[in-house]
Amino acid sequence: MATSPIVQKLKPILGYWKIRGLAHPVRFLLAYLEVDFEDKYYELTPELTKDYWFEDRKKLNLEFPNLPYLIDGDFKVTESRAILKYLARTRKPDLLGNGLEVQTRLDTVENFVYDLWIINFVEMLYGYTEERHQKYKELEPLKLAYLSSFMKDNSWVSGNNITYVDFLVYEILYQLTIFDPNCLDKFNNLKEFMKRFESLPAINRYINSKDFLNAPLYSKTAIYKI
Amino acid sequence: MFNPLPLKKYQVSTTCILIILNYLLYCSSATEETCTKPLGNSVEDPSLIKGDCQSSGHTMADSKPLLGYWNIRGLGQTVRFLLAYLDVDFEEKRYELTPELTYDNWYADKEKLGLDFPNLPYLFDGPEKITETRAILKYLSRTRKPELLGKAAEIATKIDMVDNFLYDLYYIEFAGAVYGYTDELAKAFKETAAVRLGRLSTFMKENEWITGNDITYVDFFLYECLYQFKKFDANCLDKFPNLAGLITRFENLPEIKKYIGSPKFLQGPITLASAAHPL
Numbered sequence: 001m002a003t004s005p006i007v008q009k010l011k012p013i014l015g016y017w018k019i020r021g022l023a024h025p026v027r028f029l030l031a032y033l034e035v036d037f038e039d040k041y042y043e044l045t046p047e048l049t050k051d052y053w054f055e056d057r058k059k060l061n062l063e064f065p066n067l068p069y070l071i072d073g074d075f076k077v078t079e080s081r082a083i084l085k086y087l088a089r090t091r092k093p094d095l096l097g098n099g100l101e102v103q104t105r106l107d108t109v110e111n112f113v114y115d116l117w118i119i120n121f122v123e124m125l126y127g128y129t130e131e132r133h134q135k136y137k138e139l140e141p142l143k144l145a146y147l148s149s150f151m152k153d154n155s156w157v158s159g160n161n162i163t164y165v166d167f168l169v170y171e172i173l174y175q176l177t178i179f180d181p182n183c184l185d186k187f188n189n190l191k192e193f194m195k196r197f198e199s200l201p202a203i204n205r206y207i208n209s210k211d212f213l214n215a216p217l218y219s220k221t222a223i224y225k226i
Numbered sequence: 227m228f229n230p231l232p233l234k235k236y237q238v239s240t241t242c243i244l245i246i247l248n249y250l251l252y253c254s255s256a257t258e259e260t261c262t263k264p265l266g267n268s269v270e271d272p273s274l275i276k277g278d279c280q281s282s283g284h285t286m287a288d289s290k291p292l293l294g295y296w297n298i299r300g301l302g303q304t305v306r307f308l309l310a311y312l313d314v315d316f317e318e319k320r321y322e323l324t325p326e327l328t329y330d331n332w333y334a335d336k337e338k339l340g341l342d343f344p345n346l347p348y349l350f351d352g353p354e355k356i357t358e359t360r361a362i363l364k365y366l367s368r369t370r371k372p373e374l375l376g377k378a379a380e381i382a383t384k385i386d387m388v389d390n391f392l393y394d395l396y397y398i399e400f401a402g403a404v405y406g407y408t409d410e411l412a413k414a415f416k417e418t419a420a421v422r423l424g425r426l427s428t429f430m431k432e433n434e435w436i437t438g439n440d441i442t443y444v445d446f447f448l449y450e451c452l453y454q455f456k457k458f459d460a461n462c463l464d465k466f467p468n469l470a471g472l473i474t475r476f477e478n479l480p481e482i483k484k485y486i487g488s489p490k491f492l493q494g495p496i497t498l499a500s501a502a503h504p505l
Binding site for chain 2: 063064065066075077078079080081082085086089090100103104107108109110111112118119123146149150
């Protein structure tokens with residue numbers, strides 16, 4: 001008997017905490033690509049444990065179980081930057097950058113900003129002390145200066161075409177300015193970059209939509225609440 | 227710097243971060259005195275550039291690529307292996323700590339090299355100047371052997387996942403444990419490593435390399451991570467024979483074997499002498 005399988009096009013699911021955190025670049029990229037996706041939000045238990053996530057984690061069959069994750073049909077991807085690149089690769093490969101020089105620039109910036117973001121900034125928030133804050137304050141302007149010099153008056157990180165790294169850089173700069181509203185005062189091009197990003201039609205629509213999660217940045221378990 | 231009170235899990239890892247922050251702070255500036263010495267266990271090798279209190283004299287006219295890094299395995303070793311695998315005749319600038327264990331020799335050069343994001347390791351290749359270890363690995367792959375980036379889109383995604391997953395394990399957990407060693411950090415690393423190496427092992431299945439039967443750049447990164455983890459904890463791969471197998475397989479690649487047997491090869495140390503638990 002012939003059967004005709006019903007092919008259901010399921011919405012991609014992005015699983016993450018109900019915070020901006022590491023997932024927001026992915027949310028922005030999904031919005032930019034006009035992908036109708038589902039945000040699966042995880043929340044902490046009333047005792048501030050991660051048990052709701054741990055329960056789900058057992059069932060999801062992820063190779064490297066972690067948040068964020070993206071379930072896209074048959075594919076399951078973790079690691080926020082791997083997800084960004086996966087989305088670019090499958091929906092808009094131009095976002096990976098064209099040509100050796102651009103791709104090398106992107107790799108370098110991606111790694112550089114990730115260290116600033118996770119190792120310097122996020123870890124400082126979660127284990128906040130005055131001492132750590134001081135060290136961060138010394139390091140941050142140096143690193144932003146490198147980024148600003150690198151970008152010069154280009155529209156986007158790699159030049160005049162937007163790439164996946166711009167989604168990462170935007171969110172990082174946004175988060176840094178929430179923590180310290182003056183951190184970009186000396187870097188006009190980075191401020192302009194942020195405005196440019198926010199003005200992209202699909203991004204603008206997303207930011208103004210009811211689905212958009214504006215805050216918080218990080219978890220209630222972080223010592224510095226933001 | 228060390229919190230004497232019992233540390234909660236996130237405090238353990240944030241202490242790691244503080245140590246790494248200090249390390250990164252040092253790894254980020256430049257000027258003066260780039261003197262390198264030949265390795266203790268190697269003969270004089272003309273490809274090792276020795277500075278005599280001058281900044282790097284490498285110019286665009288020089289045809290050999292130049293890798294700048296500490297005179298340790300650290301993060302640079304994985305690039306050395308890839309250069310060797312690709313049969314690239316390269317030069318090295320190996321930085322040493324000062325006798326007071328400061329980073330001044332690197333600082334001397336740092337802002338003078340024309341690097342957009344000054345850091346170690348760096349690679350000069352013709353007019354190109356690149357930093358960030360994995361950016362260098364990918365650049366070398368892209369320019370010399372693109373299959374190392376993955377022959378298919380699906381492999382490229384797997385590579386990205388492994389790369390990111392491994393980096394956090396190496397740079398946050400492992401580096402924290404060796405640079406700011408305490409019993410608590412060591413224990414935390416061993417526990418975390420057991421889980422995460424398990425994931426890698428399951429992911430690898432019976433493949434020859436981490437993403438399948440073709441070697442990719444992330445195998446170079448993985449090999450060096452596994453080598454270093456084993457130095458810290460000799461039994462960490464006992465439950466994961468496929469990962470132990472990858473080590474052997476890697477060391478037996480003809481170009482790698484030749485390199486390991488050559489006078490240019492840096493056997494150790496893994497860490498800077500300033501590490502709390504030098505390896």
